[in-house]
Amino acid sequence: MNCEHRAGWICRIPAIPSFCRAATAATAVLLGACTTVGPDFERPRSSWLDAWSGGSLQSLPPATGGPRSAPYPEWWRNLGDPVLDRLVLEAQQANPNVRIAGLRIMEARAQLGIAGSARFPQVQQASAQLLRGGEQRFGGPDFTAVTLGAAFQVGWEIDFWGKFRRGIEAADAGYFASIARYDDLQVLMAAQVASLYCSIRTLEARVVIARKNAELQKRSLDIAQSLFRGGTESELDVQQANAQYLGTLATIPQLEAVLRQAQNALGTLLARTPGPLVEMNAGTSEIPQATLDVIVDVPAELLRRRPDVRAAELQLAGQSALIGVSAADLYPSISLLGSVGLSATSLNGSPRTLTWGAGPSLVWNVFDYGRLANAVLVQDARFQQLYEQYQDTLLRAAREVDDAAVGFVKTGEQVPLLADAVKAAQRSLDIATIQYREGLADFSRVLDAQRVLFGQQDLLVTTRGNLTQNLVALYKAMGGGWEPGRNRPAIDDATRETMEKRSNWKGLLAEPLPAADDAQPAIPDRQP
Template sequence: MGTCLTACLSACMRVGPDFQPQRESWSEHWSSTSIAQVTQIASPSDLQPDARQWWRVFHDDNLEQLIAAADANNGDLRISALRVIEARAQLGIALAGRYPQVQQANADVLYSARKRQDGFNTRSGAYVQYALGFSIGWELDFWGRFARAIESADAAFFAAQDNREDALVLVHAQVADTYFTLRTTEARLRIARENAQLQKRSYEITQKLFKSGETDELDLQQAKTQYLGTLSSIPVFESQIAVARHALCVLLGRPPGPLPELDVQPAKAGFVPLIDRAVLQDVPADLLLRRPDVRAAEHQMAAQSALIGVAKADLYPSVSLVGSLVWSASSLTGAPSTLAAVGGPSITWNLFDHGLITNNVRVQDARLQQLIVAYQESVREAAREADDAATALIAALQRDTILHDAQDAAQRSLTLANTIYREGYSDFQRVLDAQRALSAQQDAYVVNRGNAVSSLISLYKALGGGWYTGQPLLDPATRAQMQHRTDWGDLLDESKLPSAAHNVSRAPGSPAVSNQHEGPSQ
C-alpha cells in the first residue's frame, strides 16, 4: 500500500516550469566553409580513428602512451571524477526527501528517591522511571517540491559527468599540443645546430683568409656575428624543450623528471607530421551541440529550471502526516506501563512572508535566464573556436608548400653564393645573406608545421573530440582510501553509473537516474 501511496503522490502536480532546451535556430543547421574544407565525414566502414580518440590519426605510440598516462594520473581528471561521485551522493540526498523522516527520538531514565516520616517512623524508597518515544513526519509532495529537487539533482549529476568529459577533452588536447610543441622545438634545435656548424665553417674560413691578408676584417666580424647569433639560439631551444617536458610531467600527474613514454618510438624525436583534415563521425553542427561543455551548460539550465519549482512550492500549504509513539514505565511495584500513539495531518502555510517566497522564485528565475544566456554564448563561442581552428589550419596547409619551396630555393641560393664567392665574382656578404635566409626559411617551415598540428588539435577540441578514456572513474588506490574512510555503499560501483555520453539524446531535465532508484541511496 505504501508503494501505491508513493506512486499517487509522485503523480501530483508539479509547480514551476518544465524545462525546454533553449537552442538558437542557427545552431541546428550551422555549417562553415572553412570547416568543410578541412574535415571528412567518415563512413561506417571507414577504419579511420574515431573523433573520441582523434590523437590516433598521428600514428605516434609516444603520444598514445602519454595520453594513457594522463588518463590514469592527471589531477584535474581525478578531481572531476570525484565530483561525479559527489553529485551522485547529492542525488541520493534529494531522493531521500520523498520518504518519511524521524523528526525526533528520545529516551529518558529518571531515578527518584523519597523519604517520609510518620510519627517516630521514617520510611524511605527509590524508584526508576523509563520513557522512550519518537516522532515521524512525512511531507506529502502535493506540489512537486521533492520531485523538482530530484529533477534538479538528476540534471546536476549529468552535468558533473559532462564536466568530467570536458576535462578529458581539455587534457587530451593539452597533452597532444605540448607533445608536438616539444617535437617542433626539437626540430628547430636540430636546424639551429646544423646551421651553426655551417656558419662555423664559414667563420673559420674567413679567419684564415683574414690572417693571410686575402680579405678584410669586416668579413671576419660579420661571419663571427652570424655564427655566434645562431649559436646563442641553441640554449633557448634547449630550455624550451626542458619546459615542455616539465609541462608534460605535470599533465601526467607527476613531478618534473624522466619521461619514458617519449622513448617508445625514438625516431619520432624532432618529427612534425602534416595531416590535412580531421576525420569526423557526424556533421559539425551536431558535434558542436554534443560538446561536453555545451551539454554541461544545458544540464545546468535544467537543474536551475527545476529549482524554480522547488521555490514555487513554498507558495502553497505544506501537508504532512505526523505521528508520535511514546512508551513509559516505572520500577515501582504495581505501576503500569503505558504506550501512547498519536497521529494525524499537519498543514503549514506561510501566508505572511512579506514577499520572501515570491522574491526567492524571482531569484531562481533570474539565475535560469543567466544560464540560458551563458549556454547560448557557449555555443557561439564553440562555433567560433571551430571556425578559427579550421581557418588557421587552411592557412598553415597553404603555407607548407610555399615554405617548402622557399626552403629549397634558399638551399640552392647558398650553394650558388658559395660557388660565386670562391670564384671571386662576389663578396662574402652574399654568402652570409644566403646562410641567414636558409636558416630563417628552415625554421619558418618547421614552425608552420607545428602550427598546422596545433590547429588540427584545436579543431578536434573545438568540435568536442577526445572525451573517451579507457580508465575507470576512480583508480583502485583512491577507491580503497575512500571506502576505508566512509561507507559508500554501491555509489562507487561504476556498473550502476549511467553515462552522460549515453544521455545525449535525453532531454535535459527529464528523469534518468532517479527512475532507477526505489529508495534513498544507501
C-alpha cells in the same frame, strides 16, 4: 507565521480558527489533484545555431581516401605516434584535475542519494527517559520510585507540489553535469598533451636546424679567417661571418630554455616531476603529421555534443528544477504524523500507560511578507543568468571551431610554399658559394644566402608544427576525445580502497559511468 492543523488536535493559531478550517478544506479538495509546480525544462534553442553551416569547416580539404586510420573518439591515433598515444592515456587518468573531476562525480552521486531520500519519511525520532525519585514521610517509611518512558515519532511530508521531485530532478542534472565536466577534462587532456608533445618535437627540430646552420656558418668563418691570414680577403668578411655565426649560436640556448619549459609542462600534466620524458628520447625532432579525419556530425550537433556545452545545458536544467523547489514553498505542506509512547513506574499497583496519535498536519507560510515569492524570483534570475552563459558557451564553441578550421586550412597552404622556399634558399646558397670560390661574387652574398636559408628552414619547421597544433585545436573544438573515458573507472583502485575504508560508500565508487551514448538525461527540445 505558520498555520498548522492536525486532525483531532488543536489549531496552532486559535485567534483565527476559521482560516485554519478553510485551509484544511481547501487542502482536502486539492489532495485529489497532486501536481508539480515550477517550469518544465526544455532544451534551449539558439536562433543562429540551426542555420550555422560550420563557417570555415566548409573550406577544409576532403579526407584522404581509404579506410579511416582511427575512430574519431581517439583522434590522436591519427598522428601515428605510439608514444603520444601512451602519454594521452596516462594524462586522462593520472592528471590531478581529472582525478578531482572523478571524485566530484562521486560527490554528485551522494547528493543524488540525499535528494532521493526525501521521498521517504523525513522525521524518525525515538526517545526514552528514566527517572528516579524518593520521599521521606513523617512517621512512616521512606520510599523510592522509578519512572520509565519511551516514545517514537514519525513524520512524512507528502510531495504534493513536487518539491522533492524537483529536488531529485536538480540533483540528477547535477550528476550528469559532473560527468560532462569530467568528459570536458578528458578532451582537454588529450588536446594539451598532443599540443605540448608537438611543441616539444618542433622545438627539438628547430634546435637541430640551428646547430646545423651554425656548423655551416662556422665553416664559412674558418674559410674567411684562412683567406684573411693569407691576405686574400679583408677583415670585414671575417667579422661579418663571425657575427652571423655567433648570432645563430645565441638562438640555441633560448630554444633549449623554451624546450625545457615545454617538457616541464607536459610532465606536470602527467603528474610527474619536472624534466624531459624518457619515452621521448626516441624520435627526436620528428613532428607528427596527419590529415583531418572524416567529420560525420552536422555543425549544430557537433557543437551540442561538446562536453562543455552539455555541462552548461545540464546546469541550466538543474537551475530550472530549483525554481520549482522554491515555488513549492508558496503552497501548504501536508504531512502525515504519528507517535506512540509507553510509560510505567515501579510503584506497586501503578498502571502502565500507552498513548498514540496519528493524523495529517498542514503548514502554510501565509504571512511571510514576500520572502518566499522573492526566493522564487532569485532562482528565476539565476536561471536567466545561466541561460545567457549557455548562449555564450555556444558562441565561444563556434568561434573555436572556426578559428581552428581556418588556421588548419591556411597553415596547410603555407607548408608547400615554404618547402619550395627552402629549396630555393638552398640552391641560392650553393650558387653563391660557387660564385664566391670562382671570384664572381663577394663574401656578403654567401652570408646573405646562409641567413635566408636558416630563416626559411626555421620557418618551415615552425609552420609544420603549427599545422599539427591547428589540427589538435580543431579536434578539441569539435569536442572529441572524451568517449574512451566512459569505459574507465572515474577513480583509481587505490583511491577507491582508501575511501571505502574511511566511509561506507555502498558500491557507489565502483558503479561504472554511463555509456557514451547516454551522455545526459532525456531533455525535450523546445518547440519553435
